[in-house]
Structure formats: structure tokens, C-alpha cells
Amino acid sequence: MWGRTLCVQSSSSGAGFACATGDCGSDTVECSGHGAAPPATLAEFTLASIGGDDFYDVSLVDGFNVPVLIAPANGSCPATDCPADLNVQCPPELRVVVAGETVACRSACEAFGTEAYCCSGEHGTPAKCAPTAYSRLFKAACPRAYSYAYDDATSTFTCAGGSAGYGVVFCPAGGSSGYQVSPPTSAAYPPMVFSSQGADPATITLLPLLMAIFQVMSMQ
Structure with a gap:
């Protein structure tokens, strides 16, 4: 799961839809099963896997576009996140720039x-x-997130399968401390669009009895 930013829609039917970051190669709002084009911050889940447990992580392996928080709803499993805005500290050679601003x-x-x-x-x-x-720079800013392909030891989290829903929050305030999101401070960019393989984010079911709760805010 990921966020798309700086999106433009050229028709009322949703056709001609494209985003500067996190795009999915579709000409419509729905991604229709396509994955995110890097760079994009990813919230990754493997559900009911080994021993029936869930595994989840926030990954920067494909780069970064927005801060992300994953928080199990039952409170007994650890949250993980990348709360920092890595666009601010991104090395010049890695920056994606739109209209003079680093957007990924x-x-x-x-x-x-x-x-x-x-x-x-x-x-x-x-x-x-x-x-x-480069991966050390990502890791220093977001210690819980995957910074490169083999960064498993401090970046993969486990929760007993079937015991929790998961909140995925973009641009969280206070990092892993809760679900509150910061109010937008600028209207310079169009709203951020959540990519959910074409489904309504409010009705996505990760597994039976596991409901993902998605909170989305406008991109600052």
C-alpha cells in the first residue's frame, strides 16, 4: 500500500489520471492491480503466514515520497513507521524535483x-x-523502516494472525505515538490519492476479520 501525490485528472470519468509520485502505470484513478512506480514509501503486509502470524513493515527500498505509519489496532503489537520527511534531507543526486520542489x-x-x-x-x-x-541516511531518519534489501533484523514486525486490524496513516503527527494526522498547512498541491488496487479504501478487507483502517490527508 502506498500514497500517490501531485495527481492530475483530465476528465470527469477518471481517465487521464497521472501522479508525479507513486503512480501505477494506469490511465485511470484505479490502479487495477499495478504496483507503485518508485520512488514510493511502501506499507507491506504478509498475512496469516508462518504459524498463522502476520508480518508487516514500512519499506524505503523503493525510495520515499511521504511519511507512513502502520499501527496494529489491538495495541499489543508494535507499530512501525517512517515519520520523517526524507524529501527535506534527500541528497541532490537522489531527488525528484517538480516545479523546483523535492517531492520524492x-x-x-x-x-x-x-x-x-x-x-x-x-x-x-x-x-x-x-x-x-545512502541506506544509512534513510535508517538514521527512520530506524524502524527497511533501508535496503537485507535490513530485516530491525525492520520486520510480527503480530499474531487474526488478532488485529491495521491502521495505515500517511503523514502521521507524532510518528508511532498514535493515529492523529497533521492538518494541511498549504494548498499548493492537489490532494494526495491513496492507491488501493482500485478498491474503496474504506472497505478493503485484508483478511476475514482483519479490516484495514485508512486515514488519508492532503499532501502538504
């Missing part, structure tokens, strides 16, 4: 395409793919 931060893999940055080829194992200066 690419991963080093997307920017440079080398095996060392992409954890591929000869660097395709945890032993051979180490953190880089």
Missing part, C-alpha cells in the same frame, strides 16, 4: 543501478550486500 527521494539502486546498491548479482546475499551511505 529515490533509492540508490534506482538512481545508480549497480549491483552493490541493488543487492543483486554478486551482491545478492545478505553477506555480500552491506548498508551504504
